[in-house]
Amino acid sequence: MSALVKKVIGLIIAAFLLATPLAAQETTNTDPQVDPATMTPEAIDAMVARMSDDEVRAFLLERLDAVAMQSQAPEEVVTLSDKVANLWGAFTTPLLQTLQKLPDTLRFVGxxxxxxxxxxxxxxxxxxxxxxxxxxxxxxxxxxxxxxxxLMRRVRQKANPNGEESLRDAVQFLFRRFVREILGLIVFYVVIRALGRSLLSPEMLLFAAPLVGYLIWMPRLAAAASRFLLAPHRPDLRLVSIDDHWARFLHRNIVGVVFLGGLTIYSVTFLATNGVPPGSTRLGYMLDSALYIYIILIALTARDGLRAMMLGSDPDTTRFDRRVADAYPIFAIVVAASTWALVTTLIGLGTIKPLLQGAHYTTMFLLLAAPVVDTAIRGLVRHLVPPMAGEGPAAEAAYLSTKRSYVRIGRVIAVGIIFSLIARAWDMSVAELLMGGAGIADNLFSFLMTVVVGYVAYEAVSLWINSRLAAEMTALGMSQEDADAEMGGASGSRLSTVLPLMLLTARATIIVVFGLLAIGNLGIDITPLLAGAGVLGLAIGFGAQKLVTDVVSGVFFLIDDAFRVGDYVEIDGTMGAVEKISIRSMQLRHHRGPVHTIPYGEIPKLTNYSRDWVIMKLKFTVPFDTNPNQIKKIFKKIGQEMMEDPLFKDDFLQPFKSQGVFDIDDVGMVIRGKFMAKPGKQFMIRKEIYNKVKAAFAEAGIDFARREVRVAIPGLEHHEDMSEEEKAAITAAAAGAAADAAQQQDQAPSSAPKGPD
Known part of the structure; x- marks a missing residue:
């Protein structure tokens, strides 16, 4: 045989090894069709020996073409409707099988x-x-x-059965009782295990161990946990907001649910260990379905009690809390029905290993407990959050915001723990998802984790800033006394002015940064987004130069501490208390009510009347014959009395005192007094000083000077001899002279300063 033929034989054998069985090829001889894949090496040698080189080459090319066509054959496409049909078939299969095997169930149980x-x-x-x-x-x-x-003799319980207990006392009492019950269950388990190994045979142990574990130990453990939470016979120690009737109802039925679940698992184990082939009955499935029906009936019956328990006793509930409380019974029904549908589908698909491990029960329990955990978080926050610092609406709003931040952070942590436990119940490793390699699932998990971390950072920043606001801010609005005055307003601290802007900036930064990171974790390229943001920022910079001017000016005003929220300021003739500041403007509330919005870039000069201290100077006009030293003593006495008055002593920086004779006019002497006080407090002090000076002058026989007009008429030495007509003429002349003097006084230009002296 030539070398070419040997190479061809080698290629044919390699093709046979790579190819799947195909139809036998018809040769140019009259041999019957055979399957080359079933031929022995000797038969292949004999067939090749009978073929010419051209025949071998043609046969090889034909086989190679067949292999190529098979490798290029289109794969079967599974559409969405096919998947839905498969799931529906998996869901209905256990139901049909249950109906078919129902007549044989009792026989197999027997x-x-x-x-x-x-x-x-x-x-x-x-x-x-x-x-x-x-x-x-x-x-x-x-x-x-x-x-x-x-244990009860060693550890005495000190709960008052007739009075209300504090949260700490109630938790301590219930926790000690719970620990005592758990220790008792552990002792019970250890004793029966040790005694059972010595007295019972292996067959007895195989029968008794599941019986005790599922039908005795598990329900008693559930009863201990339910007594800790519901305290059915101790309303004074109850940790949830629910009355006695529903507490006892839920306690009984929680134990019943756990017992029915244990009975379901035990029945499957009992049938499997006593010769009943798997799948012969659907007793476990029927008991499992009865468990979900039982939960639905509990939710429908105790819906009022469940709502009350979910709402809790916190007076600061939000609309979200009330909606969750109202929806919880429906949520419990949906969870039970969804778990039943999931179990039915998994049985139809043949995936029963997680069900034998109780993954569906764990999932259902955690989902049903999630709203209860939320209620527990709100209750703990109510008792553990620090008390409100400061006073007034601003401090109260900051306190409520702090409480809600604690609640939201607790919710995020609780949701993370619950989903981790659910993933563990279904043998899903969180570590594998964190390490990647799961495709879309990996991207989605990374996206969710980024969102969670960003949300926690968002709430943590809000919590910190709100806690500082609660400590810094007091009642910043002007009092009614200040509103009645020409100027006023006690300012807040510098932090109370800057922190709201810091909060707004920090929240916006966190949202933008973690939003871009989350989008990137989905596999989306964020480079175009960053480039577009840069171009947009440049366009805004050129097109909104006035806005940039306002923002930059505001930054420098805040750095200079030129004003704070609550300060009474004057800007180019516009006066008012700083009521609100934003990134680009400030709002001034005039003491008569109007609100002026002024951009920072339009502030040429700012006068602050509420910074550090204020001096108030008061003028009193007394007759010329008044002794100034007597008035000085009166002013000094008034100043000492007010410095000792608990209503005013903390508002003074320097006491009220006399400055002597300030001026002399045609009416009398002008005596001036002054005092130094905290900004915004000077007006109440001024009113009280006026009242005290008036009373003191009256007591000392000092009159306030009044404007008088004196008319000198020669020959009035004998006015007793004047007739009534002469007296009336003189009186009319004096009245006319007084009117002329008053008119001249009104028309004369005033030299008094318009602002504060």
């Missing part, structure tokens, strides 16, 4: 019981089994009771 009785008969008899198991359980209960009684 077979399992009969097999169990036969096992008992072969190893000592049924009565011996029952007696030994009952003895082990009795010993376990007795030891548990003794241990719990010993």
């Amino acid at each position: 077979v399992a019981i009969s097999n169990q009785i036969d096992k008992a008969s072969n190893s000592g008899g049924l009565l011996l089994w029952i007696g030994l198991i009952a003895l082990v359980l009795a010993v376990g209960f007795a030891v548990e009771y003794a241990v719990r009684a010993f």
Whole structure:
């Protein structure tokens, strides 16, 4: 055989090894069609020996073309409707099988019981089994009771059954009782396990262990947890807001739900260990479906109690909290129905391993407990959040915002823990998702984690700034006394002015940064977004130069501490208290009510009347014959009295005192007094000083000077001899002279300053 033929034979054998079975090829000879894939090496050699070189070459090319066409065959496309049809088929299969196998269920249950009785008969008899198991359980209960009684004697409970307990006392009492019950259950388990290994045979243990675990130990554990939360017989210690009737109802039925779930698992185990083939009955599925129906009935019956429990007793509830409370019974029904549908579908798909591990029960329990956890978070925040610092509406708003930030952070953490536990129940590793390699799932998980981290950062910044605001801000609005005055307003601190802007800036920064990171984690290229943002920022910079001027001017005003929220300022003739500041403008509330909005870039000069201290100077006009030293003593006495008055002593920086004779006019002497006070407090002090000076002058016999007009008429030495007509003429002349003097006074230009002296 030539070398060419040997190479061709090698290629044919390689093609046979790579190709799948195809139809036999017809050769130029009269040999019948055969399948080359089923031929032996000797038969292949014989066939090649009978073929010419051209025939071998043609046969090889034909086989290679067939292999290429098979590799290029289009794969079967599964459409969305096909997937839906498959899921529907998987969902309906267990239902149909349950109906088909329902007549045989009781028969197979009887077979399992009969097999169990036969096992008992072969190893000592049924009565011996029952007696030994009952003895082990009795010993376990007795030891548990003794241990719990010993613990109760050692640790005395100090709860007042007739009075309300504090949260700390209630939690301590319930926690000690819960720990005592758990220790009792552990002792019970250890005792029956040790005693069972020594008294019971392996067949007895195989029967008793699931029975005790699912139908005794699990319901008792649920009862202990329910007593800790609901305290059905101790309303004074109850941690949730619910009345006695619904507390006891929920306690009984929570234990019933756990017992029915344990019965479901135990029935499947019992049938499997007693010779019933898997899938022969649907008893476990029927009991599992009854469990979901039971939960739905509980939610419908106790919906009023569940709403009250979810709403809690916190007076600062939001609309979201009330909606969650109203929707919780419906939520419980949806969770139960969805879990049943999921279990049914998984059984139809043949994926029952997670169900045997109880993953569906864990998921349902965690989802049903999620709103309860939310209520617990709000209750803890209510008792653990620091008390409100400061006073007034601003401090109260900051306090409420702080509480809500704590609640939202707690909710995010709780949701993360719940979903991690659900993923673990279904054997889904969070670490694998964090490491990547899951395609769309990996991108989606990274997106959610970025959003969660950004949200926590957002709430943490809000919490910190709001807590500082609660400590810094007091009642910033002008009081009624200040509003009645010409100027006023006690300013807030510098932090209370800057922190709101810091909060706005920090929130915007966090939203932008984490928003871009989250979009990038979805696999979207954010470079065009950054480039577009740069171009947009440049366009805004050129097109909104006035806006940039306002923003930059505002930054420098804040750096210079030129004004604060609450300061009474004057800007180019416009006066008012600083009510609100933003990035580009400020709002001034005039003491008569109008609000002026002034951009920072339009402020040529700013006069602040509320910074550090204020001096108030008061003028009093007294007759010429008044002793100034007497008035000085009166002013000094008034200043000392007001410095000792608890209503005013903290508002003074310097006491009220006399400055002596300030001026002399045609009416009398002008005596001036002054005092130094905190900004915004001077007006109440001024009113009180006026009242005290008036009372003191009246007591000392000092009159305030009044404007008088004196008319000198020669020959009035004998005015007693004047007639009534002469007196009336003189009076009319004096009145006319007084009117002329008053008119001249009104028309004269005033030299008094318009602003504060």
